[in-house]
Amino acid sequence: MNGSTGERKTRFVKGESSNLRKRFSLRLRPRLRLLALRLKRISIRSFFNDVRTFLQNNIRRVAFTTFISVVLGFCYLFLKLTALPSPRIVPYSDLVVSLQSGSVTKVLLEEGSRRIYYNRDSNTVGDNQISETGSRAVYVSTEKDVAKVENVDNSRTDQSSNLNLLRKLSRAQASVPEWQYSTRKLDRDEKYLLSLMREKGVTYSSAPQSVIMSMRSTLITIISLWIPLIPLMWLLYRQLSAANSPARKKQPQSQTVGFDDVEGVDAAKLELMEIVLCLQGAINYQKLGAKLPRGVLLVGPPGTGKTLLARAVAGEAGVPFFTVSASEFVEMFVGRGAARIRDLFNAARKSAPSIIFIDELDAVGGRRGRSFNDERDQTLNQLLTEMDGFESETKVVVIAATNRPEALDPALCRPGRFSRKVLVGEPDEGGRRKILAVHLRGVPLEEDTNIICHLVASLTPSFVGADLANIVNEAALLAARRGAETVAREDIMEAIERAKFGINDKQLRPSTISKELGKLFPWMPSLVGKNDRRQDDLQGPLGYQTLS
Ligand SMILES: Nc1ncnc2c1ncn2[C@@H]1O[C@H](COP(=O)(O)OP(=O)(O)OP(=O)(O)O)[C@@H](O)[C@H]1O
Numbered sequence: 209m210n211g212s213t214g215e216r217k218t219r220f221v222k223g224e225s226s227n228l229r230k231r232f233s234l235r236l237r238p239r240l241r242l243l244a245l246r247l248k249r250i251s252i253r254s255f256f257n258d259v260r261t262f263l264q265n266n267i268r269r270v271a272f273t274t275f276i277s278v279v280l281g282f283c284y285l286f287l288k289l290t291a292l293p294s295p296r297i298v299p300y301s302d303l304v305v306s307l308q309s310g311s312v313t314k315v316l317l318e319e320g321s322r323r324i325y326y327n328r329d330s331n332t333v334g335d336n337q338i339s340e341t342g343s344r345a346v347y348v349s350t351e352k353d354v355a356k357v358e359n360v361d362n363s364r365t366d367q368s369s370n371l372n373l374l375r376k377l378s379r380a381q382a383s384v385p386e387w388q389y390s391t392r393k394l395d396r397d398e399k400y401l402l403s404l405m406r407e408k409g410v411t412y413s414s415a416p417q418s419v420i421m422s423m424r425s426t427l428i429t430i431i432s433l434w435i436p437l438i439p440l441m442w443l444l445y446r447q448l449s450a451a452n453s454p455a456r457k458k459q460p461q462s463q464t465v466g467f468d469d470v471e472g473v474d475a476a477k478l479e480l481m482e483i484v485l486c487l488q489g490a491i492n493y494q495k496l497g498a499k500l501p502r503g504v505l506l507v508g509p510p511g512t513g514k515t516l517l518a519r520a521v522a523g524e525a526g527v528p529f530f531t532v533s534a535s536e537f538v539e540m541f542v543g544r545g546a547a548r549i550r551d552l553f554n555a556a557r558k559s560a561p562s563i564i565f566i567d568e569l570d571a572v573g574g575r576r577g578r579s580f581n582d583e584r585d586q587t588l589n590q591l592l593t594e595m596d597g598f599e600s601e602t603k604v605v606v607i608a609a610t611n612r613p614e615a616l617d618p619a620l621c622r623p624g625r626f627s628r629k630v631l632v633g634e635p636d637e638g639g640r641r642k643i644l645a646v647h648l649r650g651v652p653l654e655e656d657t658n659i660i661c662h663l664v665a666s667l668t669p670s671f672v673g674a675d676l677a678n679i680v681n682e683a684a685l686l687a688a689r690r691g692a693e694t695v696a697r698e699d700i701m702e703a704i705e706r707a708k709f710g711i712n713d714k715q716l717r718p719s720t721i722s723k724e725l726g727k728l729f730p731w732m733p734s735l736v737g738k739n740d741r742r743q744d745d746l747q748g749p750l751g752y753q754t755l756s
Pocket of ligand 1: 472473509510512513516646675677
């Protein structure tokens with residue numbers, strides 16, 4: 209019986225180990241093979257190349273991180289090397305009681321602080337105090353330990369405990385501080401303390417804190433203060449660096465847009481033409497004692513071409529053009545927006561004659577005192593000051609655009625600032641025709657451009673320049689989707705329909721989408737084939753199978 213159970217056991221163990229081996233071969237082997245393959249593919253040279261390119265791209269960050277790590281490393285080393293066993297901190301009354309009992313041997317009064325260090329005669333220290341002190345006061349018990357060791361040695365009852373005690377003793381001696389106790393001095397008690405020490409014949413002296421120790425405590429204070437401040441500093445740094453980044457620094461742009469590119473806003477064009485002529489010096493306004501208009505405010509609904517007009521002014525005048533959106537001045541930190549306005553105007557003054565264009569002026573030019581946003585008010589004040597600060601001969605014109613002139617602070621619109629307001633309204637039919645002609649310039653049409661312009665202009669009342677530009681673009685895209693060489697009338701009609709009513713249901717039908725996708729990606733038979741076959745309830749949410 210026993211033999212058979214033993215056999216079964218060995219068979220069972222064998223079976224288990226073979227199972228394990230199977231599992232190993234099934235799970236681990238392929239993985240190991242894959243890992244080996246991957247490791248083979250990684251060449252050391254490419255790895256070093258990657259590291260080099262990473263370092264080249266992030267040299268500043270790497271240098272900064274290394275510097276911080278080295279500094280922290282040094283701090284750690286310094287703290288570690290200068291670490292001394294600290295004395296036990298006790299209440300002031302303990303010092304007085306010890307002095308009275310005559311157990312104090314030596315006292316040091318630290319200069320420049322209220323700290324007092326003292327030592328006691330260890331023979332008079334009670335057992336209860338030793339246990340109380342814990343790890344810090346192991347040194348207090350050194351002599352007692354010696355006595356204990358001797359006793360234990362004599363009796364030779366337990367050699368291992370003897371060894372343990374010896375080890376403990378050596379560790380204790382290594383951590384013996386110069387001063388056993390430390391306390392804080394009480395105000396107006398020096399006289400009593402001194403008289404008590406004299407009376408008991410205690411050795412006392414005073415000394416300044418050692419340089420290393422004062423450095424150590426300063427370092428600890430700095431580190432403990434800075435660590436919680438780091439996230440805040442990081443936030444501040446990011447804000448400031450974002451504000452001062454080269455991308456944000458205003459560079460003048462040379463414009464390639466001219467008045468020929470802006471149509472349907474003839475009255476506004478005429479007004480601005482005068483400024484162009486003044487900047488070019490074609491009109492001698494100074495001879496008659498006139499001043500160059502400081503600011504021009506373009507007012508009108510969105511998409512009517514205000515930005516385009518401002519660009520055209522710069523393009524026609526051939527002067528540097530500084531363009532900003534007023535929302536760029538809205539900063540988190542008080543004073544940053546104002547500083548950026550100052551920078552912008554300084555840069556424009558340096559490259560005068562020049563044009564500054566501020567888009568969406570209402571973002572900073574809203575009435576002051578309406579909100580608690582002090583930062584915005586400061587930015588606006590700075591803008592007002594800068595516009596006042598132009599000398600009469602400085603040829604810098606500020607053009608601003610807004611859709612909400614009623615929201616602007618009245619101080620912005622007074623003469624000398626944005627005194628000239630130019631309305632850029634919705635174009636009439638003739639205007640729309642001209643705008644379409646501008647945008648159809650580079651588009652190959654099946655029919656005559658004039659006919660298309662007339663047709664589209666008549667079908668799009670209340671459309672602005674941006675809408676018309678969008679219609680032309682959509683039509684071209686639809687034609688490209690068809691694979692056509694030219695834009696047909698149908699494409700334009702569909703683009704108008706889309707602009708007016710959005711993309712309709714008919715176009716969104718699954719079959720339509722699959723057909724369109726099939727046309728766009730004819731090399732994907734899976735897409736075309738499956739979609740043609742599967743127009744039933746098994747289709748995906750978009751009416752076609754997934755590409756995978
Ligand atoms: N009068 C126009 N002539 C030609 N193109 C125009 C005209 N108006 C608008 N566009 C087209 O619309 C686009 C957007 O126009 P733009 O940015 O100048 O409008 P905006 O009035 O400044 O709008 P917003 O008030 O929203 O900033 C232009 O890039 C241009 O293609």
